[in-house]
Amino acid sequence: xxxxxxxxxxxxxxxxxxxxxxxxxxxxxxxxxxxxxxxxxxxxxxxxxxxxxxxxxxxxxxxxxxxxxxxxxxxxxxxxxxxxxxxxxxxxxxxxxxxxxxxxxxxxxxxxxxxxxxxxxxxxxxxxxxxxxxxxxxxxxxxxxxxxxxxx
Amino acid sequence: xxxxxxxxxxxxxxxxxxxxxxxxxxxxxxxxxxxxxxxxxxxxxxxxxxxxxxxxxxxxxxxxxxxxxxxxxxxxxxxxxxxxxxxxxxxxxxxxxxxxxxxxxxxxxxxxxxxxxxxxxxxxxxxxxxxxxxxxxxxxxxxxxxxxxxxxxxxxxxxxxxxxxxxxxxxxxxxxxxxxxxxxxxxxxxxxxxxxxxxxxxxxxxxxxxxxxxxxxxxxxxxxxxxxxxxxxxxxxxxxxxxxxxxxxxxxxxxxxxxxxxxxxxxxxxxxxxxxxxxxxxxxxxxx
Numbered sequence: 312x313x314x315x316x317x318x319x320x321x322x323x324x325x326x327x328x329x330x331x332x333x334x335x336x337x338x339x340x341x342x343x344x345x346x347x348x349x350x351x352x353x354x355x356x357x358x359x360x361x362x363x364x365x366x367x368x369x370x371x372x373x374x375x376x377x378x379x380x381x382x383x384x385x386x387x388x389x390x391x392x393x394x395x396x397x398x399x400x401x402x403x404x405x406x407x408x409x410x411x412x413x414x415x416x417x418x419x420x421x422x423x424x425x426x427x428x429x430x431x432x433x434x435x436x437x438x439x440x441x442x443x444x445x446x447x448x449x450x451x452x453x454x455x456x457x458x459x460x461x462x463x
Numbered sequence: 464x465x466x467x468x469x470x471x472x473x474x475x476x477x478x479x480x481x482x483x484x485x486x487x488x489x490x491x492x493x494x495x496x497x498x499x500x501x502x503x504x505x506x507x508x509x510x511x512x513x514x515x516x517x518x519x520x521x522x523x524x525x526x527x528x529x530x531x532x533x534x535x536x537x538x539x540x541x542x543x544x545x546x547x548x549x550x551x552x553x554x555x556x557x558x559x560x561x562x563x564x565x566x567x568x569x570x571x572x573x574x575x576x577x578x579x580x581x582x583x584x585x586x587x588x589x590x591x592x593x594x595x596x597x598x599x600x601x602x603x604x605x606x607x608x609x610x611x612x613x614x615x616x617x618x619x620x621x622x623x624x625x626x627x628x629x630x631x632x633x634x635x636x637x638x639x640x641x642x643x644x645x646x647x648x649x650x651x652x653x654x655x656x657x658x659x660x661x662x663x664x665x666x667x668x669x670x671x672x673x674x675x676x677x678x679x680x681x682x683x684x685x686x687x688x689x690x691x692x693x694x695x696x697x698x699x700x701x702x703x704x705x706x707x708x709x710x711x712x713x714x715x716x717x718x719x720x721x722x723x724x725x726x727x728x729x730x731x732x733x734x735x736x737x738x739x740x741x742x743x744x745x746x747x748x749x750x751x
Binding site for chain 2: 326349365435
């Protein structure tokens with residue numbers, strides 16, 4: 312099984328019916344994406360696959376063959392956090408932190424397609440990501456802040 | 464069989480997929496977007512020996528218009544349906560349903576064919592497809608079979624699909640200038656909510672007096688399969704069509720709902736919701 316992960320080609324030997332999330336976490340030790348509901352409802356496992364945010368718990372690793380995957384780790388460039396990651400710290404958008412990698416990936420995927428989103432567009436883009444600390448308002452504020460410094 | 468022992472076969476094209484289906488249907492399960500099948504695998508609801516991964520079959524991912532009919536390939540995602548100008552212009556109740564399924568992540572992967580094949584009575588694309596009189600095209604190695612959607616669903620979670628067939632596409636007559644339609648869903652929240660009740664209406668052929676030649680009113684999540692309310696449809700043939708007529712017609716639809724109590728709502732509540740949603744959908748379609 313091989314695909315591009317955070318800019319690097321990876322080849323991994325694993326059972327083909329494992330989910331992409333299981334392989335990322337357990338074989339490749341990329342632990343940004345989390346497994347919570349395992350049903351596609353919470354968004355904690357969100358990764359960007361070929362430019363679109365998807366739940367890595369609902370994709371077989373076989374279905375990721377040849378594709379390009381970005382996790383929250385891959386948003387860091389040359390040791391520098393991306394604007395969304397910076398803004399989450401700046402605005403105090405993190406409580407327990409568990410949902411944050413998924414939130415950041417969903418928000419970054421939004422800004423990649425739409426660098427000037429409305430509040431409603433941000434809410435829609437994050438509607439598949441649950442925060443059980445219910446810290447949504449600071450998360451939305453952080454994404455608005457990130458949009459200001461986002462470069463396409 | 465443990466999940467680690469399941470083989471995944473990824474055919475390169477449709478012919479190869481159909482040849483595999485022809486030869487080895489025993490213990491074989493088709494997986495497309497995966498949003499239902501992977502959950503069922505992990506819950507042990509299904510225990511296949513092999514998975515046929517058809518996700519990359521580009522031949523089945525399209526939205527086209529031909530001779531006044533909209534054709535949607537089975538591997539079109541909800542995102543594809545929601546963003547296609549063809550579905551937006553000629554099949555908007557299906558767009559409204561697709562845009563309310565799951566959230567962004569699911570819309571990028573889950574497919575129309577998957578929603579059809581999973582055959583849940585709460586599958587949100589089904590009421591609009593029933594209301595559009597959609598034809599499901601099933602293919603095997605040697606032929607394509609056209610099945611009206613009402614005949615495609617045999618009973619609870621059971622389709623007319625044969626073991627060597629896969630769902631290739633659906634098609635239906637476009638909604639034109641004299642046609643109206645709407646979709647309404649009640650879930651517990653806006654995103655990632657399975658329908659408590661959802662309904663679709665399609666009214667075709669508006670004449671100069673504002674009456675329609677034919678009506679379809681379809682109900683989801685209130686019976687083992689999607690239900691048409693023929694009594695409601697017939698009541699809509701009166702003219703001129705008024706809000707009072709819509710109100711009494713929508714009450715008739717409750718008789719066609721035979722819901723169960725479950726975690727999302729009681730049967731009694733669902734029947735009440737049917738009348739409200741049908742009224743809202745008809746009101747939007749006729750006067751909106």
